[in-house]
Amino acid sequence: MDYLANAREVLQCELKGIEALIEALGSNSSAVVAEAFPRAIKLMQNVEGRIIVSGMGKSGHIGAKIAATLASTGAPASFVHPGEASHGDLGMISQKDVVLALSNSGETKELADMIAYTRRFKIPLIAITSGQNSSLGKAADCLLLLPPATEACGATRAPTTSTTMTLALGDALAVTLLTEKGFGETDFKVYHPGGKLGAAFRRVSDLVKDHDVLPLVESGSVAAKAVPTISEGGFGCVGIVDEAGELIGMITDGDLRRHFGKDFSAHTVDEIMTASPLTITNDMLAARALELLSSNRITALFVVDGTKPVGILHVHDCLSDGVM
Structure with a gap:
């Protein structure tokens, strides 16, 4: 047959x-x-x-x-x-x-x-x-x-x-x-909290809670201040904020490596930061946030409310929660 x-x-x-x-x-x-x-x-x-x-x-x-x-x-x-x-x-x-x-x-x-x-x-x-x-x-x-x-x-x-x-x-x-x-998507998520379908419809807010202490330093600070802030934060990055608390830049541990050899005490964070960094919001689909992380080859993104940082989403937050 x-x-x-x-x-x-x-x-x-x-x-x-x-x-x-x-x-x-x-x-x-x-x-x-x-x-x-x-x-x-x-x-x-x-x-x-x-x-x-x-x-x-x-x-x-x-x-x-x-x-x-x-x-x-x-x-x-x-x-x-x-x-x-x-x-x-x-x-x-x-x-x-x-x-x-x-x-x-x-x-x-x-x-x-x-x-x-x-x-x-x-x-x-x-x-x-x-x-x-x-x-x-x-x-x-x-x-x-x-x-x-x-x-x-x-x-x-x-x-x-x-x-x-x-x-x-x-x-x-x-x-x-x-x-x-x-x-719609939000309704569907209510009935599918588990498995791949539930993960696909999770929002950034489902994965990230507001942080009491974010890795932030003020604009104009010496670059050397960013090093311990990145280490203590555990996210591999630090946000640069202006006097109003608005996010104007971001420094990653990769940025520090690229500027290795410089006297960080002689430079400001503004000189080595990435200005107007990519950000996300709490209502964004987590799958979309993960796509931004992957396509830009970065491990963390600041979550903002308007222009003020309110949290950080790390790629591990997505992967550990089943977002693909």
Whole structure:
């Protein structure tokens, strides 16, 4: 067997399903899903409670992922197993919720009690299914009808293309909701404090606290004063401030090495400093600050409020916190 050819065949089959879904959602499409998608967004956007996602088997696994994606992007959502729902978990669904039910055939018997529950208590029901005339399709207030597509496993018709299409449609719902709500980087960070995603959205203020004592010397001071200040500060640099406390320059240990041999007692810090140094602010993304450190081949940057230094970000602060 040509394993790679078989893999490509599977992916091509699933790709055709996605392409059919894209075509069905076209702006000029008369497909059922194109008409229903905006209504589904409005139902989910205006829900007072939570978006309850449910499905059985493979659809259940896809549903759990959709619920997790919705929740992580600012749309309160939970997954409720339809089998458990019939044994008490229907109580987890309130009249302020909206239910998103997944079933490729639309005839999943385990969903029957949940469907009946939504009809009894007038809870909005959104369905993702290929069965327009199925029990689920007919009961739904909003039918997101999947276009016809061939399962990638033709021999068994195991859920493959259909689950890929369902997952993609769920992502489309989540991202559209995110965009409509104006959910941005700051909001995203609240739901993703850990891992690489959390690190990517950290701000400089998350890594650097205001320092009581910064390595600073006054403009006009003899250069020799910068040496112990750099050593004691531990950041490999010293900031030069004017009478108003505004940062006007910076000296690094590299600057001192480049001026090695000079009589530092005979020169001022102004003569060897880098004037108008590169600075950052507390609200800058830490990843952007790290990029500035890397591209300029420096190890530390002063954090300023206006033009006054309030802290220092060292490259180790970024790396130790997982910012890449």
